[in-house]
Amino acid sequence: MQAGNHADMADELIFLTRGDTRGERILATFAERTGLTLEPIAGGARFELDRSDHSVPVVKTLTDIDPDWSRHMSLGDPAASQS
Secondary structure (H helix, E strand, O other), rough: OOOOOOOOOOEEEEOOOOOOHHHHHHHHHHHHOOOOOEEEEEEEEEEEEEEHHHHOOOHHHHHHHOOHHHOOEEOOOOOHHHH
16 A cells, blocks of 8 residues: 555645634645645635545645744644534
């Protein structure tokens, strides 16, 4: 099995921006660089992932955009958005 293509992987990414405009800018840049579609949600953004999208180096891309990205946003729990 290829890395990043496990059957149990989430089909979305959730980011919480903590109401931080810098976090929102990081997410907009992330969408531009990855080609993923940003869907605004309360307190952050959601990105739907297709099978091929699992190869996107999420943390590396965020770190390339802003090494302090985790001070402005965090990864959310996709399972929580299903409830």
